[in-house]
Amino acid sequence: MAAPVAAYSPALRVQVKAAMDATSSFRVLASLSFPGQRASFPSIRMQKRSQVSCSLAKQETVEKVSEIVKNQLALPEDTGVTGETKFVDIGADSLDTVEIVMGLEEAFQISVDESSAQEIQTVEDAAALIDKLIAEKDA
Structure with a gap:
């Protein structure tokens, strides 16, 4: 009898944090990790900066x-x-x-x-x- 697929694939955990800094840049910090993995497979981290455009005209x-x-x-x-x-x-x-x-x-x-x-x-x-x-x- 075959074991369920979930037994072979660890759950994926995604954390996303967003914040505005003093220069009006929007920062997104995403963290991906696979619980149960050994130290040989580290979490993936990425950071992206992009401008947020707001209506500034009167x-x-x-x-x-x-x-x-x-x-x-x-x-x-x-x-x-x-x-x-x-x-x-x-x-x-x-x-x-x-x-x-x-x-x-x-x-x-x-x-x-x-x-x-x-x-x-x-x-x-x-x-x-x-x-x-x-x-x-x-x-």
């Missing part, structure tokens, strides 16, 4: 950016443009995006460098960048 900035985007793309007034709206989803191509950034620079009296402009995908991205540039300018 609501008034998001609303103003939404209006500028609608004007630049000549969208109907009733078109819903929110912080989550992606420029490509409302028909903006790369030239439109450049024109949007230029309109934002003029409206907010800021200067956006090319590498930052290429990272803008949504209205929220643009608004967060604008708030950051204004804060740096005022500091």
Whole structure:
């Protein structure tokens, strides 16, 4: 008579700990271990650091950016443009995006460098960048 499979395979134990540190990085520490194993098979440990992105843009900035985007793309007034709206989803191509950034620079009296402009995908991205540039300018 064959013994149950559980007799041959030890239980897998997984522990996951997560914490935010002072630099707003999210740390995950996962520990895998197989109870009953000898010292020749140590536990597996891994650590991963990744950034947690939170909405940092002010609501008034998001609303103003939404209006500028609608004007630049000549969208109907009733078109819903929110912080989550992606420029490509409302028909903006790369030239439109450049024109949007230029309109934002003029409206907010800021200067956006090319590498930052290429990272803008949504209205929220643009608004967060604008708030950051204004804060740096005022500091």
